Amino acid sequence: MLLELKELNYKYPGSVSDVFRDLSCRVTEPGFHALFGPSGVGKTTLAKIITGEIGGFDGEISTRGTDQVLYTFNLERLPGWHTIQEHLQAITPAASKDKIEELVESFGLQSCLNSRFAQLSLGQQNRTNLTRYLLQDFDLMIMDESLANVDEITKEKIILKIKAMFPERCFLYISHNVVEVSKFCKQILVLRSHHKKPQAVSLQGLDLRDGRALEKMALEQSMLEIVNAA
Amino acid sequence: MLHRRIYQFLIIYFIGLTALMLVKYSLNLSDYTVPGVNEIWNTYRRYFGLYLMAVLNTLAVAILGHILSICMATVVGIIGRLTIWVGSFIRVAAYNIQAYPIVAVAPIIFILLGDGLSSRLLIAAMICYFPLLLSFIGILSEPVAEIEHFFDSTLRMNWRLQVKIRAFENIHKLVTVIVGSATLAMVGTIVAEFIAANAGIGYSIRIALYQSDLAKILVALFLIGVCTSLYLVFLEWLGSFIKKRFGSI
Numbered sequence: 001m002l003l004e005l006k007e008l009n010y011k012y013p014g015s016v017s018d019v020f021r022d023l024s025c026r027v028t029e030p031g032f033h034a035l036f037g038p039s040g041v042g043k044t045t046l047a048k049i050i051t052g053e054i055g056g057f058d059g060e061i062s063t064r065g066t067d068q069v070l071y072t073f074n075l076e077r078l079p080g081w082h083t084i085q086e087h088l089q090a091i092t093p094a095a096s097k098d099k100i101e102e103l104v105e106s107f108g109l110q111s112c113l114n115s116r117f118a119q120l121s122l123g124q125q126n127r128t129n130l131t132r133y134l135l136q137d138f139d140l141m142i143m144d145e146s147l148a149n150v151d152e153i154t155k156e157k158i159i160l161k162i163k164a165m166f167p168e169r170c171f172l173y174i175s176h177n178v179v180e181v182s183k184f185c186k187q188i189l190v191l192r193s194h195h196k197k198p199q200a201v202s203l204q205g206l207d208l209r210d211g212r213a214l215e216k217m218a219l220e221q222s223m224l225e226i227v228n229a230a
Numbered sequence: 231m232l233h234r235r236i237y238q239f240l241i242i243y244f245i246g247l248t249a250l251m252l253v254k255y256s257l258n259l260s261d262y263t264v265p266g267v268n269e270i271w272n273t274y275r276r277y278f279g280l281y282l283m284a285v286l287n288t289l290a291v292a293i294l295g296h297i298l299s300i301c302m303a304t305v306v307g308i309i310g311r312l313t314i315w316v317g318s319f320i321r322v323a324a325y326n327i328q329a330y331p332i333v334a335v336a337p338i339i340f341i342l343l344g345d346g347l348s349s350r351l352l353i354a355a356m357i358c359y360f361p362l363l364l365s366f367i368g369i370l371s372e373p374v375a376e377i378e379h380f381f382d383s384t385l386r387m388n389w390r391l392q393v394k395i396r397a398f399e400n401i402h403k404l405v406t407v408i409v410g411s412a413t414l415a416m417v418g419t420i421v422a423e424f425i426a427a428n429a430g431i432g433y434s435i436r437i438a439l440y441q442s443d444l445a446k447i448l449v450a451l452f453l454i455g456v457c458t459s460l461y462l463v464f465l466e467w468l469g470s471f472i473k474k475r476f477g478s479i
Contacts, residue, residue, distance in 0.1 A: 051383070070383050077376045079395055091386070129380075136384050 002066050002170050003027040003050065003140060005200075008059035010042075010049065018194045019045050023059070025189050025200040032163050032171045034181040034205065035142070037191035037230060043174045046191065047071050047142040050172075066139040066170065073144040076129045078117040084128055085113040092135040099165070103131045106161040108154060122149035127158065134162065144174045159184045160210045182222035183208050190229040201229045235459040235466075243455055247448065265445040273445035274452075281434060281446075285453045288419050288430040289461060291347065295354025296415035299362055300408060302355065307366030308393055321371070324363050332356045333421060340426040350422045350430065357418030358411040365407040369400040405469035412465050416458050 008023040019042040027033055035043050048054040050061060051071040063069060078087050088100055104110060107127045112120055120128065130146045147155045159180070162171065172189075175181050181188055185205035192199055203225050208214055247270075254264040261269060310320040336353055343349045370393060377395050381387040397404060423432025431450050438446035 071379075072383075073379075075376050076379055078380075079377055079398065081394075081398060091380075091384070132380065 002030065002063070003172075004060075004062040005046075005050075006060040006062070008046075008049070008057060008061070010045065010054075010057035010059075012045075013056070020057070020059075020199060021194040022197075023191075023194075023199040025202060027170060027172070027187060027189070029186075030168050030170045031186035031207065032159065032173060032184060033187040033189065034185035035172050035174045035189050035191060036176075036178070036181050036226060038193075039176070041191050041193060043191055044073070044144055047144055047172070047174065050140075050142065063140070068136075068138045069140045069142070070133055070136060070138045071142045071144065072129060072133045072146050074126050074129075074146055074148040077125070078128065078132070080116055080118060083114050083116055084109065084120075087117075088113075088132060088135065091132055093137060096135045096137075099135055102165070103134055103161075107131055107158055123151065123154070126150060127154075130158070134166070138169065140170045140172065142172045142174065145176075146173075147175075155180065156184075160208075164210055178223050178226050179219075182206060182219055182226060183214065188226060190226060192230060203229060235463050236456070239455045239459045243452060250448075262442070263444075265443075265448075270445045270448055273443075274449045277446060277449055278453075281431065281450055281453050284429070284431040284434045285450070285457045288423060288432065288454075289416070289457050291350050291430065292354055292412075292415040292419040293461070295351050295419060296358055296412055298351065298355040299359035299411070299415065302359055303362035303366040306363055307370045308389070310363075310367040311371035311393075311396075317371070321367055324360070324367060327360070332360075332418070333425070336422060336425050345426045345428045347429075350419055350427050353422035353425075354415050354418035357421070358414035361414065362407060362411050365403065369403060370396050372396065372400075374399045402473060405472055409462065409465045409469050412462055413458065416454070416461070420454070 004026040006024050008020045009018065010020045011018045023046075035046065037043050045054060048071065049057055050063070051069050053071070078084070082090065088104070089097075092100055104113065107130070109124065109127055109131065112124050112128060117125060117128065126146060126149055130143065133141060133146075147158060150158070159173075163184070173181070173185060182205050184207070186207040188203045188205045190201045190203060192201065203222070206214065206218055206222055250264060251267065253259070254266075265273070306320060306324065310317050310324060312318075332353060335356075336349075339349050339352055343352065374395055377399065378387065378392065381391060381395075419430065420432035420435070423430035424436050425432075427433050431454055435447055435450050438444075438450065
């Protein structure tokens with residue numbers, strides 16, 4: 001069991017309405033999974049509860065075998081006193097140093113290495129931020145819109161690379177893009193309004209990997225299931 | 231920049247002097263009350279060297295006091311950014327104490343430390359310290375979540391890194407408040423000298439006041455204005471250098 005939430009209840013301090021009411025779901029195996037749902041349904045809140053950034057909830061969260069949980073979001077910035085290369089060298093554990101070059105090349109960041117973060121485009125900034133997280137030790141990584149502002153072709157390349165490089169790790173990819181979620185994710189947790197029962201529905205995605213062909217019918221079926229569930 | 235500062239001061243100074251002369255001649259005041267232009271010029275020639283040394287003495291103390299206050303504000307700001315009770319206590323204490331006029335405390339400082347350099351330095355530092363402190367505490371206790379999150383998540387965050395991130399992200403504000411507080415340092419030193427010290431231009435103004443010699447006071451004001459403007463020009467140059475070097479990246 002990588003992650004299990006049992007009857008989670010939460011409302012923000014001072015708020016009268018619940019964010020989660022008896023929310024239960026589980027992720028049982030490693031892979032590239034998705035947390036999908038409409039805006040404001042509580043995806044980021046759930047991510048922060050899982051990482052421990054938000055407390056004061058009722059219910060149970062079990063992360064047995066998942067010691068290191070990282071959460072990354074798309075507005076993060078790197079300190080301005082380093083170039084990208086200097087920063088990556090400074091924050092990468094010794095065991096992952098050899099991955100820097102591979103990730104930088106796969107994510108198309110070679111031309112950014114001598115620049116500072118503020119000098120990059122939004123897409124380059126998000127790719128750089130994700131790269132430094134992937135270089136850390138983690139068992140579960142929650143990626144909150146981490147590939148926003150990245151073009152579709154590069155995004156596909158990046159997701160396939162992540163799946164190929166980290167097959168034993170668990171990812172929870174927060175996105176509003178139903179196509180990429182259906183196409184690339186293994187398990188899709190669809191988060192719904194607290195008025196709906198159950199609040200989270202688990203669906204199977206196509207889990208596309210490098211070299212495999214995509215079945216158009218299966219993709220359409222998966223997308224339809226996700227939209228209906230949401 | 232140099233020209234602008236000096237021109238601004240000269241324009242204001244000579245407008246003030248002209249207004250004083252208008253009052254003198256329209257009300258037919260005696261030379262004893264308001265000296266004439268000739269007397270002011272003669273006093274300027276006679277006391278220029280002496281007063282210039284006194285102003286430079288004051289400026290040196292003001293610069294030292296300014297540096298001291300920046301150091302104190304940095305240290306207290308670092309402690310005040312803490313979320314534990316010490317930080318909270320320091321923040322509240324800083325807000326309360328800054329409302330208290332330092333000039334009212336100055337006699338105690340003179341009684342305890344005498345009328346030498348240490349009293350002037352302490353009062354100068356205290357007068358520009360509180361505005362600096364409030365800004366420093368505000369800047370250093372405000373998290374920069376978009377940058378700090380990574381270091382918190384990966385357990386790399388320590389107090390030095392946190393201070394570095396917050397100071398770096400607010401370099402423009404820090405430079406502005408440091409330049410702004412320079413005038414206060416000069417004011418603080420002159421006030422201290424005027425109250426009880428035995429050197430500096432504030433002391434000279436006090437002597438001139440006892441002699442009811444307005445010409446000397448006008449000469450002192452002129453030299454104070456020129457020297458303060460030059461100090462501000464230097465700080466603005468330093469500030470723009472820091473902003474160019476670090477602020478745009």
